Amino acid sequence: MLTLQFVNYDSQTFRYHSVAGSGMNNIKKIFETLRTNEDIAQNFFEVETSILSILNFKDFFEKLLTEIKEKFEIPYVWISIIDNSEVYNLTEALISSETFKERLNFIDQKTFASLTGSKAKPILINNSLKAFYKLMPQKHKYLIGSLAIAPLTVDGKIIGSLNQADHSEEHFKPNMDTGLLEQLAIKISICLSNVIAYEKLKSLAFRDPLTGLLNRRVMDDTLKKEFRQAKRYITPLSLIFLDIDDLKIVNDRYGHDIGDDLLKYVATHLEDLSRESDVVARVGGDEFIIILPNTTTEETHNFMNRVQNFFQNNPMETRGISTPVSISFGVASTEDRSIGVAESLLKKADIMLYHAKKLKSESYSTNYAIE
Numbered sequence: 001m002l003t004l005q006f007v008n009y010d011s012q013t014f015r016y017h018s019v020a021g022s023g024m025n026n027i028k029k030i031f032e033t034l035r036t037n038e039d040i041a042q043n044f045f046e047v048e049t050s051i052l053s054i055l056n057f058k059d060f061f062e063k064l065l066t067e068i069k070e071k072f073e074i075p076y077v078w079i080s081i082i083d084n085s086e087v088y089n090l091t092e093a094l095i096s097s098e099t100f101k102e103r104l105n106f107i108d109q110k111t112f113a114s115l116t117g118s119k120a121k122p123i124l125i126n127n128s129l130k131a132f133y134k135l136m137p138q139k140h141k142y143l144i145g146s147l148a149i150a151p152l153t154v155d156g157k158i159i160g161s162l163n164q165a166d167h168s169e170e171h172f173k174p175n176m177d178t179g180l181l182e183q184l185a186i187k188i189s190i191c192l193s194n195v196i197a198y199e200k201l202k203s204l205a206f207r208d209p210l211t212g213l214l215n216r217r218v219m220d221d222t223l224k225k226e227f228r229q230a231k232r233y234i235t236p237l238s239l240i241f242l243d244i245d246d247l248k249i250v251n252d253r254y255g256h257d258i259g260d261d262l263l264k265y266v267a268t269h270l271e272d273l274s275r276e277s278d279v280v281a282r283v284g285g286d287e288f289i290i291i292l293p294n295t296t297t298e299e300t301h302n303f304m305n306r307v308q309n310f311f312q313n314n315p316m317e318t319r320g321i322s323t324p325v326s327i328s329f330g331v332a333s334t335e336d337r338s339i340g341v342a343e344s345l346l347k348k349a350d351i352m353l354y355h356a357k358k359l360k361s362e363s364y365s366t367n368y369a370i371e
Contacts, residue, residue, distance in 0.1 A: 043071040043072065046067070046071065047064070047067045047068060047071060047184070048184075048187050050063055050064075050067050051063055051064050051067075051187075051188070051191050052191060054191070054195070055194065055195055055198040055199075056195065056198070056199065056202075057087075057090060057091050057195060057199060060191065060192075060195050061079055061091075061103065061104065062103075064162075064188065065077045065078065065079065065103050068162075068164070074164045074165075074166060075142075075165065075166055075167065076142050076144065076163075076164065076165040076166070077103075077162075077163070077164050077165075078102065078103045078104065078105060078136070078137055078163050079103065079104050079105070079152075079160060079161070079162060079163070080104075080105045080106075080107050080112070080135050080160045080161045080163060081104065081105070081106050081107070081159065081160040082106075082107060082108070082109050082112050082158070082159055082160050083106055083107065083108045083109065084109070085109075085154075085157070085159040085160065086154055086155070086157070086159060086196060087154060087159045087160065087192065087196065088106065088159075090196065090199045090200075090203075091104070102137050103137065104137065105135060105136060105137045105138065107134060107135060107160075111134055112135075112158075112160070112161075115131060115132055115134065115135060115149075116149055116151060116158075116161065118158075119151075120151040120153050120158055120185075121151070121178070121182065122148060122149065122150040122151070122178035122181045122182050122185065123148070123149045123178075124146070124147070124148050124149075124172040124173060124174045124176055124178065125146065125147045125148075125149070125172065125174065126145060126146035126147070126169040126170075126171075126172060126173055126174065127169075129144060129145075129146075129147060132147055132149075135149070135161070135163055136163075142165055143167065144165040144166060144167060145166060145167050145168050145169040145170075145171070146165065146166050146168060146169050146170070146171045146172035146173065147163065147164070147165045147172055148163070148164040148165070148172040148178075148181060149161045149162075149163055150162040150163075150164075150178075150181050150182065150184065150185035150188075151185065152185055152188055152189050152192060153189045154189060154192055154193055154196060155193070159192075162184075162185055162188060206218050208267075208281075208282040210260060210263060210264065210282075211263055211264050211267035211268075211282050212267070213267050213270075213271070213280055213281050213282040213288070214279065214280070214281040214282075215281065215282065215283075216281065216282075216283045216284060218281065219279065219281035219283060219289050219291070222279050222281075222291060223239070223279075223289075223291055223342045223345070223346065224342045226279075226291055226293050226342075227334070227341070227342035227345065229293070230293070230294075230334050231334070235293070235294045236294060236295060236296045236297075236333055236334055236335055237291070237292070237293055237294070237295070237333065237334045237345070238291075238292045238295045238296065238297060238299070238300040238331060238332070238333040238334075239289065239290070239291055239292070239331070239332050239333070239345050239346060239349045240288075240289065240290040240292070240300060240304060240329050240330070240331055240349065241287070241288075241289055241329065241330045241331075241332075241346070241349035241350050241352070241353045242287070242288050242289075242290070242304075242327050242328065242329035242330075242353065243285075243286045243287045243288070243327065243328060243329075243353065243357075244262065244263070244266055244286040244325070244326070244327055245326040245327060245328055245360070246326065247259055247262065247263070247285075247286040250262055250323060254321060254323070257319075258318065258319065258321060258323065261316065261318045261319070262316055262323060262325070263282075263286065265316045265318070265325070266288070266311075266325065266327065267280070267282060267288070269307075269310060269311070269314075270288060270290065270307070273303075273306065273307055273310060274290060274292075275292075277292075277293055277294070278290055278291060278292050278293070279291040289346075289349075295333075296333065296335060297331060297333040297335055300331050300333065301331060304329055304331070307327070308327065311325040311326070311327060312325075312326075328353060328356045328357050328360055329352075329353060329356060330348075330349045330350065330351065330352025330353030330354070330355065330356055331349060331352055332345050332346070332348035332349035332352060333345075336348065
């Protein structure tokens, strides 16, 4: 009697298993198994090829998670990203997207390691799942019976995991083979490396490399757009042109490393003190621009008073050195009817900054110029 041993793949578990055939009566079953295996292999191929050419995080994650969920009929599929990993800073903005609130989760390194260990091997769990809820998106705690966690790596370091869950306890059982799931995680990790390289390159075109703020080119484009919006809807638009006083003295006295620290310190707190709708950019040297939509001249000066007070009360503490922070600024607004184009708004703020610097050099009792 002829006995054949075939391997069948279960799409619900990412696992191959054996199917025995004995005699001619099982030929039909054997061919059905072969066709099933071909279909599963094709699904894997389609998932892999669908993400190979994608070079931005949003489209990459969306395509990956949707393809896995649909092709393998898995109820819950999401990504966990470790805080402060190489991927974290590039993906943090996605959490504000409605699409990703139930698809993306940020988790700290210590918690992630306590749940998954340090090895980049897939884990299957179908009991004591409560602790693993920390891996789930914060606003969506799934009621699940089993879970598959496939760690993802970039340059040999674990940066997070691909997670799949089902209501059934039988779906992901600890004794099941995870070879294909591991293979998929490797392919995803390779693609992630490509996406990271592209996102970094793209960031260099829009961001100041030292401070991470938007650069001059992006600021110019944003200012033109906001200026058109302000004119169209008859709302005020203000612009602040500011610089750091005595940066050259800091560089000469302590070295350029401290000078760079000062630039980053100012940049960080300008962003922290600004609203989400404001645009903060570094436009060169020690000069910064803040664009404030729907903000009057008076409101802008009130804002800058708060900024001045913060820096006066919070010197930069770094490398054992305490460095006082002093800034000067000029303000321009579309409330000034003589300003007809975006470039004039920028030029007027620059002129006001010049007057502020001149006044400061003449008298330390005045920190800024008011038209």
